[in-house]
Amino acid sequence: MLEVREVSHSYQQRRWFRRADHTPSVLTDISFTIEKGCCLGLLGTSGAGKSTLGKIILGMQRPSHGQILFEGQDIYRTSRHMSKAMRRDLQVVFQDCYSAVNPMMTAAEIIGEPLDNYERLGTAERRRRIGELLEQVGLSATDAGKRPDQFSGGQLQRINIARAIALKPKLIVLDESVSSLDMVNQTHILSLLAELKASHQLSYLFITHDIRAAMTLCDRIAVMDQGRLVQQEADGEALIHSAHPAVRQLVDSILPEHPANRLVWD
Amino acid sequence: MIGYIGKRMLSVIPIIFVATLVMFALIHISPVDPAEAYLTAAHIYPTEEVLEQKRHEFGLDQPLLTQYLHMIGRMATLDFGTSYLTNQPVWTEVAARLPATVELALWSMLFAAVVSIPLGIAAAVYRNSWIDMLSRCISYLGASMPQFWLGYLLIFFFSVKLDWLPVEGRGTWQNLVLPVITLSLVLIAVYTRLLRTSVLEQMQQTYVQYARVRGLRERMIMLKHVLRMSMMPLISGMGINLGKLLTGTIIVEQVFSWPGFGRYFVDAIFNRDIPVIQCYVFFAACLFILCNLLVDLVQLYMDPRISSKGRAEH
Numbered sequence: 137m138l139e140v141r142e143v144s145h146s147y148q149q150r151r152w153f154r155r156a157d158h159t160p161s162v163l164t165d166i167s168f169t170i171e172k173g174c175c176l177g178l179l180g181t182s183g184a185g186k187s188t189l190g191k192i193i194l195g196m197q198r199p200s201h202g203q204i205l206f207e208g209q210d211i212y213r214t215s216r217h218m219s220k221a222m223r224r225d226l227q228v229v230f231q232d233c234y235s236a237v238n239p240m241m242t243a244a245e246i247i248g249e250p251l252d253n254y255e256r257l258g259t260a261e262r263r264r265r266i267g268e269l270l271e272q273v274g275l276s277a278t279d280a281g282k283r284p285d286q287f288s289g290g291q292l293q294r295i296n297i298a299r300a301i302a303l304k305p306k307l308i309v310l311d312e313s314v315s316s317l318d319m320v321n322q323t324h325i326l327s328l329l330a331e332l333k334a335s336h337q338l339s340y341l342f343i344t345h346d347i348r349a350a351m352t353l354c355d356r357i358a359v360m361d362q363g364r365l366v367q368q369e370a371d372g373e374a375l376i377h378s379a380h381p382a383v384r385q386l387v388d389s390i391l392p393e394h395p396a397n398r399l400v401w402d
Numbered sequence: 403m404i405g406y407i408g409k410r411m412l413s414v415i416p417i418i419f420v421a422t423l424v425m426f427a428l429i430h431i432s433p434v435d436p437a438e439a440y441l442t443a444a445h446i447y448p449t450e451e452v453l454e455q456k457r458h459e460f461g462l463d464q465p466l467l468t469q470y471l472h473m474i475g476r477m478a479t480l481d482f483g484t485s486y487l488t489n490q491p492v493w494t495e496v497a498a499r500l501p502a503t504v505e506l507a508l509w510s511m512l513f514a515a516v517v518s519i520p521l522g523i524a525a526a527v528y529r530n531s532w533i534d535m536l537s538r539c540i541s542y543l544g545a546s547m548p549q550f551w552l553g554y555l556l557i558f559f560f561s562v563k564l565d566w567l568p569v570e571g572r573g574t575w576q577n578l579v580l581p582v583i584t585l586s587l588v589l590i591a592v593y594t595r596l597l598r599t600s601v602l603e604q605m606q607q608t609y610v611q612y613a614r615v616r617g618l619r620e621r622m623i624m625l626k627h628v629l630r631m632s633m634m635p636l637i638s639g640m641g642i643n644l645g646k647l648l649t650g651t652i653i654v655e656q657v658f659s660w661p662g663f664g665r666y667f668v669d670a671i672f673n674r675d676i677p678v679i680q681c682y683v684f685f686a687a688c689l690f691i692l693c694n695l696l697v698d699l700v701q702l703y704m705d706p707r708i709s710s711k712g713r714a715e716h
Contacts, residue, residue: 194615223617235608238627240705249626253618285707299616 137339138170138193138307143202145188162188163199163363170307175333175340177354179347179386185363186343190311193341194228206307224254227300231312233292237284243270243295244280250302269298274328290321294328301332307339314349326352347375347386359383410695418687422477425683426470429676436674437462440486443673460486460676473680482681487673492681496663502572503662506655507647509582511640514589519636521590522597523629526605537594544591553584553657570659581658585651589643593636600632630704637704641697645690649682 145163163185170176180186191197193204195211195218204211206226211218218226227250230236237246247266251257257265267277273294284292293313300308310329314322330353332338344350350357351372358368359375361382369375376387429436437456441448457463461472476483482492525537560580561569567576604610605628613623650664670678 196611196615218617220617220619223615228612228615230608230612232608236612238609239707240630249618250616253616253622283707 137172137174137207138341139203139205140166140168140189140193141203141205142167143189143192143199143204145185145192145197145199145201161363163192166202166360166363166365168358168365168368170339170341172306172339173333173337174356175342175354177350177357178341178343178360179345179350179357180360181345181382181385183362184360184382186360187311189360190309190341190343194226194309195223220254224303225306226309227303227305227307228309228311229293229296229300229313231316233289233296233316234284236296237292239284242281242283243275243287246284246295247280247298247302250299254303265302269302270295272301272332273298274324288321290317290324293317293321293325297325297328297332301336301338304336305338307341310340310342310344312343312345315344315346322346322349329353345386347372348390351375359386407695407699410691410698414688414691417691418477418684419474421683421687422474422680423470425679426473429674429679430466432674434674435462436460436486436676439672439674443487473676477680477684482684483677485670485678486675487670487678492677495666495678496681496685499661499663499666502660503650503655503664504648505572506578506581506585506651506660506662507644509578510585510589510647511644513582514586514593514643515640517586518590518593518597522594522636523601523624523632525594525598526601527624529602534598537598540587541591541595544587544589547587549584549588550653550657552587553580553654556580556584557657572661577658581654581660584654584657585647593639596635596639597632600635601628604628604632633704634701637697637700641693644696645686645693648689648693649686 143163143166144161146161166189168176178186178189188197192199193211198212203213206222209222211222241249244263244266247269248262251262251265263280266280270277270279275291275294275298279287279291284295287295296313313329314325317325326349329340333340333353340353342350342354347357354372356368356370357372357375359366359380359382361380366380366382367375367378369378375383378384378387435453435457437453437460438448440456440460441452446452454463461469464472484491485495488495521533521537521540525534528534557569557580560567567579568574571577607627610623610627613627614620618626650662650667652664652668654660655662655664667678667682669675670682
């Protein structure tokens, strides 16, 4: 479904009077695939290049080298922008739920926007679909008239998810989608995402720095460090016992259930 | 909502009270005696005897407090009396000049909006293109050129040299063209820059960039996400300017011999024609409050968050 082929990227630094020579590489030779109905976790500390990779996959940033194939089509080949049809199948849920929505729109307008953009629905049908989507993400149809400032962070992230699934996409990029929420909401949203994945046969690219969240949701986990893919595992257990220093760092950051139980890996 | 409007309308009363108090104080602090100013304007030699008579006639020989209370009392019934200078009721004189000023003000505002809104948006969307450069040139010109000079330049080229438009007066649409351009150029200058900045700011908003990722067309993004918020600073600016335009644009009216009331009120100040000044202060205070109220109502309609925040606080 999604194939990332040998993607490398460096941000061009232009200076006056001289061409940029030493541009640090943000991504180096990244390759992976996501199959239908599968969830790939992209794990890494901040600065590992995971968000840049997310941007490249979403068509926001052309990579310096390599290809992104979505359903066999190179997303950067046809034109500068991805085709509208391709965008329909590739949706996204961002980290900051508040800045991802227009603060002046109601929940119904936010969720209805992709529907208006791609489908021509009658008023009654549109309202029914919006109510249905709200209920699918665990809100009630009566919330449709509320605006973003009347929702909590967790509720608003549910609206963002409803907006992403409104068009029944094939792949959703979850860019740190639960990171800004508290623990209770994180758990709720993660189980909601797992439910939706099963019911809609969705594929996810789950970008996160939280190894536990990745292990809950993902079928396969790839770990990034300094722009490189250092380890890919289908089994979270294998990561916990990995010897790679970058993976170690992420594993060690898991808080123990009790301070006395803090794991010592030596 | 009606209660809100009513409350705002009532705020006119204290504002007019303070404004008239300041006006009254200034008139009496100034060394010029209204009776003397009247006699000078009427070419009567101000002997003590005539002065006394006039002072008594205008009620200026009474104690200040009595004069002030008398003035307030009459204002409450919207009676501004007769002008010292012309002996005509102030209302008649103002009513005769009002349509001309309102006509000029509204057309100037409309023209400024019609030009600056598309220009400002285009300058932001096609940043650093020729249209952005053009808008920048217009803004610099409009902001730096004094209106009296611009007015005379326009008259010189379009009326004297090319003979396309009349030099002065009011009546046909041709008479309107030059004064409207003169008045609106400075507005266009400010509005274009204001709108350009706020459109650029809105385009940087995260949700606007994300809208692109979600497959929304550029035109839809502009219409639904960018423009509505970008208009807010422009609306505040327009409200303030509308008040200014409606209270008379003395210089432009003078240049084009436009029969509005800017000139009338300036003369009233020179002649210490207290009833006319009083009427002007009252009129200006009401207008500014109305314009502000109008701005607030439009913004309330455009940004529903304002009202919901208000509710949360109460």
